[in-house]
Amino acid sequence: MNYLIPLMVVIPITCALFLNLLHERTRTVKVISIIVALALPTVPLIANYGVQYFGGYQPLAQDPTIAIGLPTLITGTALNIFHPAITYVFGSAQKLMIVVLGFIALFAIYISLYEVKKASGVYAYLMLMGTASIIAMLLSDDIFNLYVFFEIAALAQVGIVLVSKVDYNYETALKYMILGSIASPLLLIGIALLLGVTGNVNITDIVYSIQHGLVNPQSPVLLMACSLIIFGWLYGTGLPPFHTIKSAMYSKALPTGAALLQAFSVFSFVAIGIIILRIFSYLPFAHVFIIGISLVAMTLGITMAITQTDFKRLIAYLAVGELGYIGIGLGLGTALGITAGLFQAVNEAIITAFLFIGFGTIMYKTKKTDMRKLGGMLVETPKSALLVLLAGLAMAGVPPFNAFQSKLMLVQASLNNGLPEIAIIMVLLSIVTFMTFMRAFHTIYLRPRPADLEIKNEKIPNITLVAMVAFLVVCLVFGLFPQIATNFLQGMAMSIA
Amino acid sequence: MNIYDIILKRIKDVRMETGNDEPISNMAASSMLTAEITLISTLLIAVVMLRLLNKTLMIGLVVLVFVLLIVAMPIMPRLKREQNDSLASMSFYVIIGLAIIVTLFYWGNLNV
Numbered sequence: 001m002n003y004l005i006p007l008m009v010v011i012p013i014t015c016a017l018f019l020n021l022l023h024e025r026t027r028t029v030k031v032i033s034i035i036v037a038l039a040l041p042t043v044p045l046i047a048n049y050g051v052q053y054f055g056g057y058q059p060l061a062q063d064p065t066i067a068i069g070l071p072t073l074i075t076g077t078a079l080n081i082f083h084p085a086i087t088y089v090f091g092s093a094q095k096l097m098i099v100v101l102g103f104i105a106l107f108a109i110y111i112s113l114y115e116v117k118k119a120s121g122v123y124a125y126l127m128l129m130g131t132a133s134i135i136a137m138l139l140s141d142d143i144f145n146l147y148v149f150f151e152i153a154a155l156a157q158v159g160i161v162l163v164s165k166v167d168y169n170y171e172t173a174l175k176y177m178i179l180g181s182i183a184s185p186l187l188l189i190g191i192a193l194l195l196g197v198t199g200n201v202n203i204t205d206i207v208y209s210i211q212h213g214l215v216n217p218q219s220p221v222l223l224m225a226c227s228l229i230i231f232g233w234l235y236g237t238g239l240p241p242f243h244t245i246k247s248a249m250y251s252k253a254l255p256t257g258a259a260l261l262q263a264f265s266v267f268s269f270v271a272i273g274i275i276i277l278r279i280f281s282y283l284p285f286a287h288v289f290i291i292g293i294s295l296v297a298m299t300l301g302i303t304m305a306i307t308q309t310d311f312k313r314l315i316a317y318l319a320v321g322e323l324g325y326i327g328i329g330l331g332l333g334t335a336l337g338i339t340a341g342l343f344q345a346v347n348e349a350i351i352t353a354f355l356f357i358g359f360g361t362i363m364y365k366t367k368k369t370d371m372r373k374l375g376g377m378l379v380e381t382p383k384s385a386l387l388v389l390l391a392g393l394a395m396a397g398v399p400p401f402n403a404f405q406s407k408l409m410l411v412q413a414s415l416n417n418g419l420p421e422i423a424i425i426m427v428l429l430s431i432v433t434f435m436t437f438m439r440a441f442h443t444i445y446l447r448p449r450p451a452d453l454e455i456k457n458e459k460i461p462n463i464t465l466v467a468m469v470a471f472l473v474v475c476l477v478f479g480l481f482p483q484i485a486t487n488f489l490q491g492m493a494m495s496i497a
Numbered sequence: 498m499n500i501y502d503i504i505l506k507r508i509k510d511v512r513m514e515t516g517n518d519e520p521i522s523n524m525a526a527s528s529m530l531t532a533e534i535t536l537i538s539t540l541l542i543a544v545v546m547l548r549l550l551n552k553t554l555m556i557g558l559v560v561l562v563f564v565l566l567i568v569a570m571p572i573m574p575r576l577k578r579e580q581n582d583s584l585a586s587m588s589f590y591v592i593i594g595l596a597i598i599v600t601l602f603y604w605g606n607l608n609v
Contacts, residue, residue: 179587223602224599227603228599244581244587245582299536300580418549425542439528443524
């Protein structure tokens with residue numbers, strides 16, 4: 001038994017529930033939040049790879065002592081290898097993604113504690129609850145268990161927006177919940193149909209049933225399940241037609257909340273996307289659809305970003321557009337493509353968090369997000385301006401940063417698949433991303449300061465600058481030595497391809 | 498009238514329709530123009546991928562899409578107007594999206 005695997009989920013959930021009760025005790029909230037936030041990347045870092053079973057035992061085939069005395073009706077059939085328990089799998093890819101998510105959550109929580117005078121236990125509760133849910137989604141090999149955490153993550157995201165003191169946050173959160181009330185039940189119906197056809201909720205067992213002819217792969221019910229699960233995936237991750245509400249959610253959260261929300265979207269995208277590939281990759285149309293919707297997301301996200309005047313909304317749309325790159329990698333379906341897609345996911349989560357926190361310093365100093373009312377901030381915040389510039393270059397895929405390596409891998413993968421058009425579109429949209437970012441950077445930092453712009457005479461908290469430097473170091477390390485990340489991801493990619 | 502003027506006029510028209518009578522900055526117009534060109538070029542490149550199905554179909558569709566885009570230009574102001582934060586509009590596209598996905602997966606996989 002590897003108890004550190006469940007602890008990755010249990011620690012943040014337990015502490016989140018405890019913090020919620022303590023929201024008036026600022027000092028206690030701070031101390032507990034600091035310790036738990038540190039545990040988020042540390043526990044997966046020290047945990048060994050393994051499998052954890054909840055509420056049941058391992059498959060009979062793996063432990064013959066349990067199978068003694070059972071009839072051949074069980075031991076001689078597929079039941080012998082099926083998983084009766086809820087299974088969590090912790091492999092190398094999960095390790096990297098959970099460490100990166102924990103790393104982003106660590107800084108998001110720390111900054112949220114130090115940028116306000118009175119730490120909010122409720123805010124910390126929501127951040128930890130959301131992080132725990134996404135970790136569980138990455139670990140779970142049980143599609144119903146994954147759905148439960150998908151719902152908790154959706155509610156935590158709504159909560160993060162609700163407690164952010166940003167104009168129209170209640171309205172946006174309510175709209176997200178209303179749209180979720182369409183998409184989430186449909187995802188659940190998809191899972192129910194899958195259970196009805198295969199008699200199973202364990203993903204490995206479902207894949208076995210389909211691959212070994214225990215169920216008809218062309219069953220209309222299975223096809224319907226596929227379409228409904230994909231629809232739920234679009235909602236959870238913010239792909240079109242949910243890109244507008246998702247980008248609105250990011251823009252109505254505080255910078256720390258937005259940094260974390262986009263990380264939730266990226267890792268939900270990966271967790272559910274991998275499941276869709278594992279179960280439905282026998283349908284050629286599934287790959288075509290993933291590539292198609294990713295192209296739409298990239299194009300809509302990036303073209304909408306150029307036209308924004310609110311810098312938070314601009315980054316939010318860019319984040320949606322960048323999700324398309326991950327989808328392209330998964331949709332290509334080759335080992336190189338999937339590795340590149342997963343690598344892009346890790347990079348995007350870090351870079352977008354970096355940008356949200358970096359531009360958050362402008363909000364901290366001016367309380368404004370409308371670029372038309374900003375200018376001359378280079379003089380006020382020179383250090384953070386430099387860091388934001390580097391983050392923007394990283395997002396556009398400029399060497400030597402990490403997204404350059406992952407986007408280059410994606411271009412190579414699409415060329416290897418005989419799809420140069422996708423490679424051209426990715427390069428074109430990266431150039432437009434660069435232009436969009438430079439426009440925002442020029443408007444906020446370089447042009448003359450408007451006469452009526454009021455700037456708070458307070459220093460940016462050191463923790464914010466430390467977080468940005470830490471993100472920059474990760475971007476550089478993964479950019480200069482991409483094999484550090486790709487070695488973790490290749491195993492999972494090869495098992496799916 | 499050159500393309501820049503056409504786009505500027507269209508942005509003004511769309512703003513008038515939505516009751517927004519703020520002056521249009523040079524940056525807003527050039528951003529819209531960039532988005533327009535990006536959208537058109539991405540669409541045309543994406544349509545070229547149909548060569549994997551049928552080359553004649555691809556040529557026909559590239560020409561058709563090109564002509565349609567030129568006629569409908571500028572698209573971006575209208576697209577931006579559609580991609581708003583109204584719940585009614587978002588719900589409409591969500592339902593349309595669901596219908597397309599279910600149709601494509603259900604009939605697409607069984608009949609293609």
